[in-house]
Amino acid sequence: MLGGLLAGLAAILSPIALAAPATPAGAPLALRVEHQLSSLGSDGVKRDVAFAERVYRAGNAVWIERELPRGVPHEHEQESGKGGGGHKHVDLSTAARWIENPPSGKLSVTVVSDHLKKVFDVKPAEYGNIGFDGSWPTAYHLLDPAALKQMRAVGPLRNGAQQYQAQRGGESVTVWWDVAGQFPRSVESRNAGGTSTKLTRVTTVATPQRAPWERARAYARGEYTDLMD
Template sequence: MSAEQTPGVLWRRAAALLAGAALSAAAHAAPAAKSAPELAPDLSLRLVHTSFSIGADGVTRESRYSDRMVRRGTVVWLERELPPALAEHAAPQHSGPHAGHAHEEANGAPLIVRRVGDEVQVQIVLRERKRVIDVEPAHQGNVGYGGSWPTAYWLIDPGALVRMERLGRQGDVERYRLRSAERVVLVDWDVRGQYARRIQQRDVHGLSRQELVAEKLPLPARAPWEALDGYGRGDYSDLLD
């Protein structure tokens, strides 16, 4: 499976498309959305992704994985959670700058997304090499950034909610729905924490369903990107053969 086809990349792109679809499908149904606030409360989350589909061949396919997300200020850290046994054997061994096609390390590496003014900076962390790699816009899709800062920061663009049907509120959670001819999208939005607790997208025929559930975790005393002192810097193009 190529870096462009990995589940993490596919989900983040789907989440970005979900927000875009919400906006375009209801573009004439409500006034323009107000701009989202620049900053949201600090968060530590476990993002549990599940998907289900029945293909044209009648085969049912299911997948599940989880990411750890830390949001602080205008920085987001995203890292795949691996079982200990898999993490132990997944550590790559290299003897040279390009040994073993080093760019493959970028697939699943911890991701740092940072907003600086109007610019979004994307980096990956190669722990085995003790390097932080700057990722140029042309390659950001390969490392899991779908191109949408609101999706990375809030999990869905808050502006999309204004254009969705509000179903009600329970405690700190507001529920929204968007219907189209083929799809139904449900969003549980945490008003206080400013993030989507749950995003579900399903087709009306019951043949596919994707869901993201955000589980709140204790905030770390130190942000993960603050533990990178002594790491070298590099560019993503350095990893390409």
């Protein structure tokens, strides 16, 4: 998931955990996040992966949902068991993530199934299973702004974005940071040999009239472990 791809940048920049700054509540913002990953293996085979997600943030909540191209079956069309006779289940790779940061500071992390009309609470020990690193700044900004302090600003602002660069452990990273929106317009990393590259592009899209989590507030609640049955 998105969090897992971008959260790793801090680890590349510094072996010491970065302190997360307080994140003020902001105006609603909707983003489309495109990921492209390419790797060339020792067997000479090049492997490319591409997918996109939609992110909506407002106040103290963030919603992250995989974008499925036309023709791809949604979670409710997938079944467990053989011969199509099994029970319906949630596809964790495409289910929406709903993350809230209340005043108490104790994160609420859930996986949402619209088909089952149910939200599943995810405990901290299970965050890794859904590609979440437990960082609210990373969830809200897509990239923890604290990581930029470990990078070198390059040149002046261009169209409202500042470029940052860093190199550590044979991997180079370039970030274009949207100053007003406080999110990365792009993050590109590559290893020294150029055999592994990752590119994330982020664009703003029209904000929905209604926050996506509003429909989920009335859903029944369950535990993430229920999905393991």
